[in-house]
Amino acid sequence: MNTDAWGPRLNEKSHLVLGGCGAPELTEIYGTPLHVVDTSRLRDSYRRFLAAFRAHCPRVELFCSYKTNCIPGVLKLLHEAGCGAEVVSPYELWLAVKLGVPPSSIIYNGPNKSIESLREAVALNVGLINVDSKAEIDRLIEASAGAPQPVKVGLRICPGSGSTSQFGFEPHADTVVKMIRTLEDTGRVRVCALHAHIGSGIKSLRSYRDSVESLCLMAREIKRRLNREIEIFDLGGGFGVPTVKILTVREVALYKLFNIPPRQPRSADCPSPETFGKVLSDALHQGCTAHGLKEPALRIEPGRALTSSAQTLLVRVRELKRRRSGKTFAMTDGGMQNIAFPLSYEYHECLLASGAEGRPRRRYFVTGPLCSIEDILYRNWKLPELKEGDILAIMDAGAYFTSFANNFSFPRPAVVAVSNGTHTVLRRRETFNHMSAVDEF
Numbered sequence: 001m002n003t004d005a006w007g008p009r010l011n012e013k014s015h016l017v018l019g020g021c022g023a024p025e026l027t028e029i030y031g032t033p034l035h036v037v038d039t040s041r042l043r044d045s046y047r048r049f050l051a052a053f054r055a056h057c058p059r060v061e062l063f064c065s066y067k068t069n070c071i072p073g074v075l076k077l078l079h080e081a082g083c084g085a086e087v088v089s090p091y092e093l094w095l096a097v098k099l100g101v102p103p104s105s106i107i108y109n110g111p112n113k114s115i116e117s118l119r120e121a122v123a124l125n126v127g128l129i130n131v132d133s134k135a136e137i138d139r140l141i142e143a144s145a146g147a148p149q150p151v152k153v154g155l156r157i158c159p160g161s162g163s164t165s166q167f168g169f170e171p172h173a174d175t176v177v178k179m180i181r182t183l184e185d186t187g188r189v190r191v192c193a194l195h196a197h198i199g200s201g202i203k204s205l206r207s208y209r210d211s212v213e214s215l216c217l218m219a220r221e222i223k224r225r226l227n228r229e230i231e232i233f234d235l236g237g238g239f240g241v242p243t244v245k246i247l248t249v250r251e252v253a254l255y256k257l258f259n260i261p262p263r264q265p266r267s268a269d270c271p272s273p274e275t276f277g278k279v280l281s282d283a284l285h286q287g288c289t290a291h292g293l294k295e296p297a298l299r300i301e302p303g304r305a306l307t308s309s310a311q312t313l314l315v316r317v318r319e320l321k322r323r324r325s326g327k328t329f330a331m332t333d334g335g336m337q338n339i340a341f342p343l344s345y346e347y348h349e350c351l352l353a354s355g356a357e358g359r360p361r362r363r364y365f366v367t368g369p370l371c372s373i374e375d376i377l378y379r380n381w382k383l384p385e386l387k388e389g390d391i392l393a394i395m396d397a398g399a400y401f402t403s404f405a406n407n408f409s410f411p412r413p414a415v416v417a418v419s420n421g422t423h424t425v426l427r428r429r430e431t432f433n434h435m436s437a438v439d440e441f
Contacts, residue, residue, distance in 0.1 A: 005243050005267070006309050006395055007041055016353035016393055019418030023314055023353035024391045026416065026423060032316040033334040033413040035397060037426060039077055040419050042310035042398075046081050049239075049302050052277030057284065059297040062306075063107050066092040068238065069307040070403045071415055073426030075099060078306065084127070086236070086301045090117040093126075103127065107234065107299065109156070109195070111167055112136070118143035122151050128299070130154040130195040130234065132168055137179055144188040153183060154193030154234055159214035167197065171214055173221035180226065193299070194218055197236030200303060201246045201346070203270045209283045211235065216287030219296070229294045235280065238303025242270040244396045245347045252345065259365075259380040262347050273305070304399035311398030313340060313413075314353060315377075317390040318369070328364050330386050335368030336377045339413060340394060341404040343377055350378055353393040358384030366392065370409055407435045 009017045016023040019038040027034055046062065053060040063086035064078045070092075076099055079085070085096040088110030096106050103124040108117075111132040118136075121129050122143050131137050131153055144151045155176060156168035169176060183189040196211045212235070219230040245265040247255065254260040271279070280298075288295045315334030322328045336343050350366065352358055360382040368375040377394070405412050411430035416423050 006312075007038065008312075010357060014355050014357040016351060018312055019423075020421035021418045021423050023312070023393055026418070027314055027316065027391055029423070030414050030416055030425075031429065032314055032391070033332075033339055034314045035071075035402065035413055035415040035427075036312045036314060037071070037074055037398070037415060037417045038310050038312075038419070039417050042074065042077055042307065043081050045306050045310060046078055046083055049273045049277075049300075049305060050082075052273035053281065053298065053300060054277075055274075056278055056281030057298050061105075061297075061299055063105075063299060063301050064306055065236075065238070065301055065303045066095065067403055068303050068399050069311070070095075071426055072099060073415065073417060074307060074311075074398075077417075083306070084299075090114060090120070093117060093120060093124075097124065107301070109197070109236070109301075113139065115139045115143055122147050125149065126152075128152050128154050128193055128195075128232070128234065130156045130193070131179075131183075132156050134179070137183060140189070141183065141186055144186065147188050150190040151188060152193070153189050153191050154195040154232065155179060155191060156195045156197070157215060157218055159196045159198065159211045168195075171218055173218065173225070176218060177222060177225050180222065192230065193232035193234050193296075194230050195234040195236070197301070200238035201240050201244065202237045203240035203245075205271055205275070205279045208235070208237070208276070208280050211237075212280060212283040213287050216284075216291050216293065219293055220291035223293065230296055232299055233284065233296045234299040234301070236301035236303065238399065239273070239276055239305040240270045241305055241308045241396065242267040243349060244304075244308060244399075245269075247345055247347060255379055261378075261380055261382075264349070265347055307398035308396045309398065311396075311401070313394040313397035313401060315368075315392050315394065317386055317388055317392065320386065320388060328362060330364045330366045330383075330392075331369070332366060332377065332392060333369050333410075334377065334394070334413075335370040335375050335408070335410065337368070337370055337372060337375050338408040338410060339405045340368075340377055340397070340401060342397075342400050343394070348397070349395045350381060350383065351393045351395065352384045352386070353391040355384065355390070361385050411435060 063084040084105035106126040158168040251262040315332040319331040366378040414429040415427035
């Protein structure tokens with residue numbers, strides 16, 4: 001796959017360049033494993049996605065998913081560009097406030113919210129609390145006692161397209177109308193939004209169209225039965241990116257049982273932000289016209305589309321082992337199970353950062369340092385001839401890599417930001433003292 005898909009170039013040493021900085025040179029300064037965030041690419045992703053929707057729907061705002069990338073420095077860059085915060089836990093709510101996000105720019109999502117966190121969200125007067133269940137409605141009613149102004153609430157609807165697992169309400173008008181009446185009879189809550197989140201890495205335009213149509217149908221029933229308009233549609237689901245794909249069950253089986261690598265993603269299979277923006281906006285316009293609705297404002301949660309391609313994980317080849325079976329193991333200092341878990345279910349390109357011009361010549365099993373037979377980053381992967389000390393670049397590491405990271409036997413990596421040839425630390429490498437700070441000896 002051409003490195004131009006992510007924006008990096010090669011310098012005179014044929015080293016991969018990220019944000020104007022040579023990848024191997026960064027590892028000499030900060031060590032490995034190392035996360036590298038291209039801040040220009042991050043901001044550009046946000047601006048492009050926002051422009052793609054605002055070209056058709058002026059009343060639209062974007063909210064970055066804290067669960068997708070939990071690095072405060074990354075989130076701060078997005079907030080400085082104008083992005084709101086979409087949080088799903090008490091910690092993430094606390095972090096958004098810590099980062100100075102105005103409460104009006106915070107959406108509190110997620111199932112099974114605690115009464116304590118709901119009280120906090122009510123006290124802050126956050127922009128939107130999306131409730132997920134009848135039990136959560138009961139907790140919110142309790143949490144809203146004494147609220148100085150009406151609490152702004154959305155109902156999460158399971159629209160029947162994309163993910164249909166444990167989240168949200170079934171799209172039954174009787175149930176939804178009953179929930180609205182229950183909330184608003186308190187005099188402390190105003191249900192102003194409908195929310196749908198259909199999964200992660202979604203590349204299907206039809207899934208998004210169906211989701212919008214489902215919300216329009218529900219908004220029609222609410223208007224017919226309660227004589228009021230829904231003001232906001234909050235649409236989530238990590239929009240797909242062209243260089244990553246979620247592996248099918250068949251691909252996972254062939255890969256793990258028979259070491260047959262999955263095919264690369266095809267860029268043509270992933271709509272552009274501009275296409276997403278037009279298709280969703282058209283679906284909204286058509287649905288509102290067909291059902292006699294006043295067009296609601298849009299809240300978009302792009303998920304991985306904002307952060308995925310802006311971050312790269314660099315690991316160093318420490319040892320090479322060649323077995324009689326014909327397998328060659330390239331043993332790195334980056335574990336799949338502790339810092340690169342998405343490799344277990346997604347395709348992410350691997351490039352040789354120290355000599356990126358080299359053509360793939362040999363197949364390797366690229367492993368991590370963990371004492372586990374499952375700690376395999378890549379199976380039977382074709383790469384240029386490797387040597388000890390080489391740097392490998394795991395691309396599109398900006399979604400869920402740091403979120404799922406743990407310190408199983410090894411400290412978590414440092415995170416650095418790069419831009420125009422300069423580099424700054426966003427997160428220091430974890431130390432042994434950090435790893436044991438909450439333990440009693």
